[in-house]
Amino acid sequence: MTRDDIDVRPITDDELADWSRALNTGFLRSTPDSRETLDKRRELARGSRILGAFDGGRCVATFRSFPQELTVPGGAAVPADAISNVTVSATHRRRGLLSRMMADDLADAKARGDVVATLIAAEYPIYGRFGFGPATSLSEWAVDVPRAGLDPRRPVPDDGGRIDLVDGEDVRKTGPELHERLRASRPGVIDRDGFWWRRNTGLLETPEEPWKEPFYAVYRAPNGEAEGLIVYSVDDKWSDTKQPHNTATVRDLIAVTPAAERALWHYVCSVDWIATVRTGHRAPDDLLPHLLPDPRAARVVTHADWLWVRILDVVRALEARTYAATGSLVLEVGDAAGLSGGRYRLDAEPGGAVCAPTSEEPELTLDVSELGTLWLGDESAVRLAALGRVREERAGAAAIADALLRTSRRPWCPDIF
Numbered sequence: 001m002t003r004d005d006i007d008v009r010p011i012t013d014d015e016l017a018d019w020s021r022a023l024n025t026g027f028l029r030s031t032p033d034s035r036e037t038l039d040k041r042r043e044l045a046r047g048s049r050i051l052g053a054f055d056g057g058r059c060v061a062t063f064r065s066f067p068q069e070l071t072v073p074g075g076a077a078v079p080a081d082a083i084s085n086v087t088v089s090a091t092h093r094r095r096g097l098l099s100r101m102m103a104d105d106l107a108d109a110k111a112r113g114d115v116v117a118t119l120i121a122a123e124y125p126i127y128g129r130f131g132f133g134p135a136t137s138l139s140e141w142a143v144d145v146p147r148a149g150l151d152p153r154r155p156v157p158d159d160g161g162r163i164d165l166v167d168g169e170d171v172r173k174t175g176p177e178l179h180e181r182l183r184a185s186r187p188g189v190i191d192r193d194g195f196w197w198r199r200n201t202g203l204l205e206t207p208e209e210p211w212k213e214p215f216y217a218v219y220r221a222p223n224g225e226a227e228g229l230i231v232y233s234v235d236d237k238w239s240d241t242k243q244p245h246n247t248a249t250v251r252d253l254i255a256v257t258p259a260a261e262r263a264l265w266h267y268v269c270s271v272d273w274i275a276t277v278r279t280g281h282r283a284p285d286d287l288l289p290h291l292l293p294d295p296r297a298a299r300v301v302t303h304a305d306w307l308w309v310r311i312l313d314v315v316r317a318l319e320a321r322t323y324a325a326t327g328s329l330v331l332e333v334g335d336a337a338g339l340s341g342g343r344y345r346l347d348a349e350p351g352g353a354v355c356a357p358t359s360e361e362p363e364l365t366l367d368v369s370e371l372g373t374l375w376l377g378d379e380s381a382v383r384l385a386a387l388g389r390v391r392e393e394r395a396g397a398a399a400i401a402d403a404l405l406r407t408s409r410r411p412w413c414p415d416i417f
């Protein structure tokens with residue numbers, strides 16, 4: 001069979017069922033979608049751009065992208081092309097189908113004016129070749145509550161604020177505003193639309209996961225203002241050992257002040273019967289361990305790369321963010337796909353930057369995937385130079401890149417998509 005026998009194109013509405021079947025096959029789910037599941041998928045797919053590859057009329061590969069906003073250092077948001085649902089059926093793997101779908105999608109995103117493309121990579125080796133680099137990471141801790149050293153007699157919170165248990169409807173009102181405040185302050189955070197809040201408060205079940213209602217609690221500061229939200233579930237176990245042994249799993253915790261962060265972590269650790277708190281996906285520099293008298297009670301159970309970024313427009317990407325210092329740098333950016341490579345001069349300062357193509361001598365040479373890794377400030381150019389992944393054309397250029405690009409708090413994307 002030749003490559004040309006397979007048609008890669010946007011799907012029609014009528015092809016969603018076949019596309020969903022291919023998606024399930026690619027993710028190793030053999031049960032076909034029910035009509036109800038398919039309706040949910042149709043709703044999930046609204047606003048998305050959906051590509052399929054068709055062989056003899058049957059869908060054998062899937063690809064979906066949708067508009068997203070991604071916060072950069074300084075609090076601005078750039079338009080991103082968020083990529084998800086990437087599969088190629090095992091019968092058709094390694095024939096270039098992902099490469100074709102990715103090329104089409106990235107070219108469209110570039111033409112639309114998206115600054116970057118983003119995704120969460122199922123496996124590390126897949127996306128670097130397409131110009132993506134890991135730009136944020138996450139950590140998950142398991143807190144051994146009895147060991148943490150928190151005083152069980154102390155009321156929580158103890159700062160004059162209060163914590164109220166609420167329901168999903170309250171969360172749909174309070175959550176979006178809190179998230180907007182978080183998003184304006186933390187690089188790496190992505191937008192959540194009304195659909196996200198409905199789906200994550202049980203109004204719209206996803207095809208993949210049956211809904212289990214969690215607990216929701218809001219922290220209010222002494223002045224009455226909502227500053228944080230925690231969403232957690234608890235395993236429903238009873239034992240006759242008379243020892244607390246339940247595990248709380250945090251699904252979401254938004255805190256827009258350190259007081260809220262402290263109160264909400266202390267709260268979930270104070271719930272009677274809870275012996276273990278699984279934190280869910282948190283920023284790698286989350287305050288949690290140091291909010292406990294014994295930080296070693298919080299054991300890292302996961303640490304992983306998370307949001308991958310593919311820069312489509314170097315000038316707008318570098319001009320959108322602010323910088324830790326004043327300085328300049330000439331970058332030679334390689335891009336095998338021809339989308340955003342070139343030589344650029346960056347003149348950066350704490351308030352912003354000017355970036356423009358230049359013919360000056362380059363100081364740092366790197367692939368666009370490495371620029372994606374450095375862009376939100378999490379990785380060190382000195383470290384990448386030691387690994388041979390960026391090249392200093394002028395001694396000290398990597399240290400200058402670090403002085404400009406790195407951020408005091410690490411970028412973090414709390415969501416999966």
Ligand SMILES: CC(=O)SCCNC(=O)CCNC(=O)[C@H](O)C(C)(C)COP(=O)(O)OP(=O)(O)OC[C@H]1O[C@@H](n2cnc3c(N)ncnc32)[C@H](O)[C@@H]1OP(=O)(O)O
Pocket residue numbers: 026027083084085086087088089092093094095096097098099100119120121122123125126129
């Ligand atoms: C954002 C998301 O949705 S993440 C989810 C990704 N999906 C999955 O993991 C589901 C299971 N896997 C698959 O569906 C497929 O194997 C895919 C999508 C990962 C790859 O699709 P393919 O059509 O086989 O990729 P394609 O043929 O275009 O490969 C391009 C290159 O990437 C390489 N490659 C592709 N997948 C992988 C992988 N998992 N590991 C290492 N290399 C890979 C290929 O070897 C090829 O290299 P080459 O150009 O040097 O020969």
